[in-house]
Structures are given as structure tokens and as C-alpha cells.
Amino acid sequence: MNRLEIYSQLALPADSRILYYVIDGLGGLPVTPGGPTELETADTPTLDRLARAGSTGLITPILPGVAPGSGPAHLALFGYDPVETLVGRGVLAALGIGFDLRPGDVAARINFCTIDADGNVADRRAGRIDTPVGAPLAERLDAIELDGDVECFVCHVKQYRACVVLRGAGLDGRIADTDPQATGVPPKHPVPRHADAEATAALAAQFIAKAGELLADQEQASGVLLRGFDTYRPLPSMVDLYSLRPAAVAAYPMYRGVARAVGMHVFEAADGIDGLAQATRDAVSEHDFVYVHYKTTDSRGEDGDFDAKVKEIENADRVADRLLENDFDVVMVTGDHSTPAAMASHSWHPVPVLISGGPCRADAGGGGFGETACLQGALGTLSSVDLLPLVLAQAGRIGKFGA
Amino acid sequence: MNRLEIYSQLALPADSRILYYVIDGLGGLPVTPGGPTELETADTPTLDRLARAGSTGLITPILPGVAPGSGPAHLALFGYDPVETLVGRGVLAALGIGFDLRPGDVAARINFCTIDADGNVADRRAGRIDTPVGAPLAERLDAIELDGDVECFVCHVKQYRACVVLRGAGLDGRIADTDPQATGVPPKHPVPRHADAEATAALAAQFIAKAGELLADQEQASGVLLRGFDTYRPLPSMVDLYSLRPAAVAAYPMYRGVARAVGMHVFEAADGIDGLAQATRDAVSEHDFVYVHYKTTDSRGEDGDFDAKVKEIENADRVADRLLENDFDVVMVTGDHSTPAAMASHSWHPVPVLISGGPCRADAGGGGFGETACLQGALGTLSSVDLLPLVLAQAGRIGKFGA
Numbered sequence: 001m002n003r004l005e006i007y008s009q010l011a012l013p014a015d016s017r018i019l020y021y022v023i024d025g026l027g028g029l030p031v032t033p034g035g036p037t038e039l040e041t042a043d044t045p046t047l048d049r050l051a052r053a054g055s056t057g058l059i060t061p062i063l064p065g066v067a068p069g070s071g072p073a074h075l076a077l078f079g080y081d082p083v084e085t086l087v088g089r090g091v092l093a094a095l096g097i098g099f100d101l102r103p104g105d106v107a108a109r110i111n112f113c114t115i116d117a118d119g120n121v122a123d124r125r126a127g128r129i130d131t132p133v134g135a136p137l138a139e140r141l142d143a144i145e146l147d148g149d150v151e152c153f154v155c156h157v158k159q160y161r162a163c164v165v166l167r168g169a170g171l172d173g174r175i176a177d178t179d180p181q182a183t184g185v186p187p188k189h190p191v192p193r194h195a196d197a198e199a200t201a202a203l204a205a206q207f208i209a210k211a212g213e214l215l216a217d218q219e220q221a222s223g224v225l226l227r228g229f230d231t232y233r234p235l236p237s238m239v240d241l242y243s244l245r246p247a248a249v250a251a252y253p254m255y256r257g258v259a260r261a262v263g264m265h266v267f268e269a270a271d272g273i274d275g276l277a278q279a280t281r282d283a284v285s286e287h288d289f290v291y292v293h294y295k296t297t298d299s300r301g302e303d304g305d306f307d308a309k310v311k312e313i314e315n316a317d318r319v320a321d322r323l324l325e326n327d328f329d330v331v332m333v334t335g336d337h338s339t340p341a342a343m344a345s346h347s348w349h350p351v352p353v354l355i356s357g358g359p360c361r362a363d364a365g366g367g368g369f370g371e372t373a374c375l376q377g378a379l380g381t382l383s384s385v386d387l388l389p390l391v392l393a394q395a396g397r398i399g400k401f402g403a
Numbered sequence: 404m405n406r407l408e409i410y411s412q413l414a415l416p417a418d419s420r421i422l423y424y425v426i427d428g429l430g431g432l433p434v435t436p437g438g439p440t441e442l443e444t445a446d447t448p449t450l451d452r453l454a455r456a457g458s459t460g461l462i463t464p465i466l467p468g469v470a471p472g473s474g475p476a477h478l479a480l481f482g483y484d485p486v487e488t489l490v491g492r493g494v495l496a497a498l499g500i501g502f503d504l505r506p507g508d509v510a511a512r513i514n515f516c517t518i519d520a521d522g523n524v525a526d527r528r529a530g531r532i533d534t535p536v537g538a539p540l541a542e543r544l545d546a547i548e549l550d551g552d553v554e555c556f557v558c559h560v561k562q563y564r565a566c567v568v569l570r571g572a573g574l575d576g577r578i579a580d581t582d583p584q585a586t587g588v589p590p591k592h593p594v595p596r597h598a599d600a601e602a603t604a605a606l607a608a609q610f611i612a613k614a615g616e617l618l619a620d621q622e623q624a625s626g627v628l629l630r631g632f633d634t635y636r637p638l639p640s641m642v643d644l645y646s647l648r649p650a651a652v653a654a655y656p657m658y659r660g661v662a663r664a665v666g667m668h669v670f671e672a673a674d675g676i677d678g679l680a681q682a683t684r685d686a687v688s689e690h691d692f693v694y695v696h697y698k699t700t701d702s703r704g705e706d707g708d709f710d711a712k713v714k715e716i717e718n719a720d721r722v723a724d725r726l727l728e729n730d731f732d733v734v735m736v737t738g739d740h741s742t743p744a745a746m747a748s749h750s751w752h753p754v755p756v757l758i759s760g761g762p763c764r765a766d767a768g769g770g771g772f773g774e775t776a777c778l779q780g781a782l783g784t785l786s787s788v789d790l791l792p793l794v795l796a797q798a799g800r801i802g803k804f805g806a
Contacts, residue, residue: 069805365767
């Protein structure tokens with residue numbers, strides 16, 4: 001019996017309501033050895049209060065030493081083994097914009113790009129064309145018809161980004177990216193990574209050729225690059241696994257995609273404090289598990305801007321204060337991974353976590369919410385995948401194992 | 404996908420240089436409850452400085468409660484699952500003396516022993532005969548020829564110890580030890596532990612009989628005891644797994660054997676500070692990962708001599724100071740296991756570890772390098788097998804998982 005089956009069999013229905021607040025890229029690093037991290041520098045009265053009232057710890061997203069992408073990092077937070085449960089970015093993109101994917105569909109992300117007279121990629125993002133330009137082009141590609149009994153859908157995502165979905169019998173998404181990750185070279189062919197994917201790869205090549213013809217009149221968006229091919233295989237839903245009514249509040253499509261992949265009802269939030277607060281208020285009326293995603297902490301970490309990330313963490317703290325206006329029995333706050341400004345990238349460092357509400361042990365340190373204080377937290381250091389069961393237990397939703 | 408495959412796929416080439424310093428049996432125990440351990444008693448300015456500049460923690464060698472042998476403890480430090488990746492002592496002994504083992508060879512350790520007139524073992528180590536006596540006797544046994552198309556090699560190791568290698572088609576090393584671990588009883592027969600090993604066990608029995616004939620003129624070394632039979636199956640090399648150029652600096656054959664088993668280039672060091680320092684200086688010129696092994700801390704722990712182990716730890720600290728004369732980007736210091744003088748044996752207690760260099764979090768305690776201080780370290784308590792990936796990550800050699 002795998003761990004998901006164990007927890008699912010032990011899951012209890014309950015009236016408790018859970019806030020699952022994910023501050024993207026929350027964990028950080030000191031700029032000088034032994035100095036404070038971004039979180040330790042930020043003024044976070046609400047998170048500190050929650051930490052002192054509850055228990056803290058640290059979570060390792062995937063494996064020691066491994067910096068995760070946001071997709072697998074979130075799947076781990078939602079209790080799915082992130083190595084066994086890889087979901088391709090194409091599938092997450094399609095789910096993220098609310099496309100009604102069906103099992104067996106193959107999805108890939110599209111970047112509009114500029115192809116020069118020699119057939120080389122001149123700009124991998126087509127001069128970052130904006131949504132008013134990109135949306136009608138996606139609509140144009142949606143008319144493409146492919147050989148055989150295969151349907152083809154193209155949906156716009158944002159700016160120069162879109163996604164394509166193929167639907168038909170026997171499709172297989174084990175196909176390599178066509179994005180060469182460089183300019184001055186031609187796009188790659190959609191090479192099958194498995195013999196069973198040869199026919200699907202041929203259809204992808206046909207799609208790319210037809211897209212090129214339809215975009216021939218465009219100066220900037222004269223071609224497409226495809227990435228993150230995957231076959232949609234629905235995950236076991238959090239609804240079925242844990243008798244939850246889960247909802248997601250997220251401003252960014254990718255996170256809505258992960259949330260849909262695990263069976264959450266998605267509330268599309270406007271970015272910012274009021275947007276997240278309002279969508280959360282809407283969500284709590286009919287849902288007992290609300291995942292709220294705060295994005296821009298990660299963005300400022302990726303920028304390598306320590307001070308700007310500190311400010312975003314302070315903003316995320318104000319969001320927390322607003323979220324708590326609703327009546328939650330258990331509150332969990334963490335990040336999907338660390339994005340230290342000192343590294344300007346995702347990192348492998350464990351992420352601070354707090355659980356407040358329900359029966360909590362006291363931390364050894366008691367120093368509020370920060371990387372060093374959490375080292376002495378009652379939760380210890382655990383795998384991200386172990387977090388959801390702990391939170392469900394705090395909410396009275398996991399029963400006894402054995403008699 | 405197992406963890407070795409995951410890490411291997413994520414491995415990045417880099418220019419960084421790593422020191423991997425293993426102080427054998429480093430971990431200890433207090434003599435009085437709550438008192439200091441050997442490491443906490445020792446004056447270790449260099450290790451303390453590295454600990455304060457970096458992150459510390461504790462590693463569990465194999466599984467909680469399990470005292471490891473040096474072979475599996477080292478394999479875990481090198482990132483191999485020590486339970487799945489058992490390498491027999493016979494194979495490590497042959498590799499340790501530089502014998503050119505080929506896949507499918509079966510190797511075993513030889514102890515010369517004294518057999519009395521009744522055919523019983525009178526001394527399991529043949530009166531600890533010294534190398535000038537043992538070496539020519541090993542050469543004598545190297546002339547043994549066995550039935551069938553099987554080659555037989557005997558190499559001297561040290562004093563009363565040697566090893567035997569059988570080479571031929573279809574050999575199988577699943578054979579029980581012949582050492583009865585007692586005197587006054589006859590040696591055991593080389594019993595096959597698997598049906599496929601019956602023919603090889605018969606060859607081992609033939610070897611033992613012929614050795615007895617060739618040693619009939621000896622008073623002390625009148626027979627042989629065989630231990631640690633194993634078939635040589637090369638492990639995936641650290642070179643291929645991680646794009647490293649790894650080297651080992653070790654004075655003792657067994658550790659050179661483990662190093663060769665994982666693809667390291669071996670520098671044979673003279674024992675002591677100058678020997679290790681000189682060999683390390685030689686190693687860094689062409690290698691970017693240097694494993695240095697310090698042995699005698701374990702020996703004094705095995706002796707049950709607390710004060711002598713403290714002195715050896717202080718010596719190991721002086722070695723560290725010399726090793727740091729070279730230019731390393733990331734430095735890791737730990738032990739393969741604990742050897743508390745209070746127990747006079749290997750133990751299961753987690754071992755202090757420090758990583759210095761690269762993006763480090765601050766410890767909660769900041770109290771230098773010792774068992775109790777490391778409890779508050781930023782690395783937490785982890786499995787030995789997780790250590791190498793963390794060190795590689797600190798050195799910029801592990802990429803992102805998923806998008």
C-alpha cells in the first residue's frame with residue numbers, strides 16, 4: 001500500500017476549515033555568513049504571531065540538494081510524490097487556463113517566436129508581443145486541422161504564450177521540446193522520446209509546419225516553439241483522497257493548473273492584496289480547504305533583489321492578515337521552495353513552515369517565523385510531501401492506524 | 404527512477420573544487436551522562452572555524468540503530484544506497500591493493516591461521532605473522548591451479564592478511580565464510596548461500612585444501628581462513644554519475660578499495676599529517692573532488708581509549724588545517740560512523756557533519772563542531788546517503804528538477 005493509499009484510507013470527514021497559504025520562493029539565504037535571510041529581515045507581525053501560537057519547522061521540497069521547479073514543488077505540498085508524479089508543463093498550462101482536458105489528451109506549451117529568412121530563431125519570444133496581438137494569432141492556429149482522427153485545439157495563455165492540445169486515440173506525449181534555447185539556430189524537430197510517441201511527434205511536426213504557413217504574414221510572431229509535451233493522466237483528486245472540498249486562489253495560470261490537476265475548484269484572483277483577499281472570502285463559503293498562492297516573492301528572488309524580496313514578504317504578511325479575517329481552524333504557511341536573492345534562482349534549501357491551530361507542540365526557540373528559528377521548531381525538518389497529512393491531522397481529518 | 408538516476412540526470416559540470424574529509428569513527432559519546440564527547444573535548448580550532456563559517460548537522464550512516472562497517476558507511480557517504488549496494492570485503496580488499504579486478508571475478512579475504520594436529524584452528528591470525536613472513540607465503544599460494552577453466556590469483560595485503568581472486572565463466576561469490584570465529588574448532592566449509600554458487604564453493608574448497616598442502620611445513624601459518632566472498636560487479640562510477648574527476652587520499656588499503664570501487668583515482672598516502680597533506684597537494688592538480696581519509700581516530704575509539712581518541716581528533720584537526728592550504732570551494736568534514744571510546748566499537752549514533760563554502764544557512768547554535776552543537780545545525784539530521792548531493796549542490800553541480 002503506498003502512502004497516498006494509507007492516508008486516503010485514514011482520512012476522516014470533519015467540519016474543520018484549513019488555510020494553506022503558499023508564499024512562492026519564501027526561503028532565502030543570508031547575504032553575509034550568519035546574517036539574516038530575507039524572511040528574517042522582513043517585518044512580519046502576522047506570520048510571527050502565527051508561528052509563536054503554533055509549531056514551526058522546515059520542509060525539503062524534493063530531495064536534499066535538489067532545487068525544484070514550481071510544478072513538482074507544489075505537487076509535493078499537495079501530498080503527491082513529486083518524483084513519481086511528474087506532470088508536464090503543457091498539461092499544467094492547459095489546466096491553468098481552464099481548458100477541459102480529457103484523459104489521453106496530449107498538451108504542449110507554445111511560445112510564439114520570430115523565424116528569420118534563413119529559418120533560424122531570431123527571437124524566442126517574438127519580441128514579447130502583448131496579449132492583444134497574441135490572442136488572435138492563437139485563435140488563427142486553433143483552425144489547424146491534422147491528419148487522421150485527431151482534434152487540435154490552440155488556446156492563448158498570455159502575451160507570446162499559448163498552448164496546444166491534441167485529442168484522439170493512442171496519442172503519446174513523450175516528445176522532446178522544439179525550443180533550441182538559443183537564437184541563430186533553427187527550431188528543433190519534435191523528436192519522440194519513446195517509440196510509442198512516433199505518430200504523435202509526426203502530428204506535432206505537421207502542426208508546426210501549418211502554424212508556420214498561417215503565421216507567414218507576421219514579422220514578429222512568424223513561428224512557434226513547443227515545450228513541455230505531456231499526456232494528461234488525471235491524478236487522484238484531493239476530493240476523493242481526503243473527503244475535502246478544496247479550492248485554490250491564485251493569480252497566475254500555472255498555479256491554477258496545478259490546483260486543477262489535484263481536483264481543486266479554482267478561484268481566479270486579481271493579483272495583489274485585495275484580489276487575493278476577495279477571492280479567498282468567496283472560496284471559504286463553500287470550501288473547507290483553501291490554497292492561496294502569493295507569487296511575487298519568488299519573482300524578486302529570481303531578480304536577485306534582496307530588499308525587494310523583503311518588501312514582497314512584508315506584503316505577503318499583510319495578505320496573511322487579511323486572509324485570517326475568515327474563520328480558519330488550522331492555518332499553514334510555507335513556500336514551495338527557496339528562491340534566495342543571493343542566488344537569483346530557485347534553490348534546494350529547506351523552506352520555513354508553520355502550522356497554527358489544532359493541537360500544537362511548542363518550538364524550542366520561539367523566535368517567530370524565520371529559517372534559523374524554524375530549525376528549533378516542533379515540526380523538525382520534513383519532506384514537503386509529509387506536510388499535507390500533518391495539516392490534515394491538526395484539523396482532525398486523519399484517523400488512527402490499526403487498533 | 405531511483406535516486407542515483409535522478410541525481411545523475413540533474414548533475415551539472417562546474418569548475419568548483421570539493422574537499423571531502425572523512426575522519427574515521429569521528430562521532431563519540433560522553434563518559435559521564437551529559438558530559439562532553441571526544442570531539443567536544445578535543446581542541447579543534449580549524450574544524451570549529453569551518454563549522455561557524457558554514458552549516459552543520461548530523462548524519463545517520465545506514466538506518467537508525469544500525470552500527471555500520473566501514474565499507475557500507477563509506478558507500479553511503481559517496482551517495483550509494485548502502486543496503487542495495489553491498490560490496491563484499493573480499494572485493495574491497497582486492498581493489499584496495501590495486502588488483503585489476505574484472506566483472507564476474509570472485510574475491511575473498513584470506514587470513515593465514517594456525518591449524519593444530521587435530522585439524523582445529525589454534526590461532527585465527529597465525530600468531531600475527533609480519534609482512535616479511537606473510538608475503539612469500541601468499542606468493543606460494545599464487546601458484547595454485549584449480550580444476551576447469553578458472554584462474555586463481557593470491558595477493559598479499561599486510562601481515563597475516565591476503566586475498567584470493569577466482570576468474571572464469573559463471574562464478575558466483577555467494578559463499579559463507581570459513582572462519583569459525585573461534586579456536587579449538589575446525590575451519591568451516593565454504594558453504595554456498597545460493598544454488599548457483601555450488602561450483603564456485605567447490606573450487607574454494609579445493610583452494611583451501613591445496614593451500615593446506617603448500618603450508619604444511621609452516622608452524623604458524625599452516626592454513627587459511629576465507630571471509631567476505633563476493634562477485635565483483637562494478638558500481639556506476641562517480642565520474643559518469645556526476646561529471647566529477649574524483650580522487651582519494653588514504654593510507655589504508657580498505658579505503659583505497661572503496662574509492663576505486665566508485666571510480667576514484669587513488670593517491671596512496673603515507674600515514675600522518677605530512678603524508679596526507681602531500682598526497683592531497685598532488686591530487687588537487689588534476690582532480691576537482693578529493694576524498695581524504697583519516698584513520699586512527701577510529702582505531703583509538705575501538706581501543707576504548709577516550710583520551711587517545713581526543714588526541715587523534717586534534718591531530719585530524721591539524722591535518723584539516725594543512726588540507727585547506729589548497730584552494731577548495733566547498734569543504735565537507737564528517738566521519739563514516741561513530742566509534743565511541745565508551746563502547747570500544749562502531750556505533751549507530753549520528754555523526755557530526757559540516758559543509759563550508761557555497762550558499763550556506765546559519766546554524767541556530769553557532770557553537771563550533773561537536774555532537775550537541777550540530778543538533779542545532781542548519782543541515783538538520785539526514786541520511787549519510789543524502790550528504791554527497793548536498794555538497795554537490797553547494798558546489799553548483801546539481802541542476803533544477805522539473806520546470
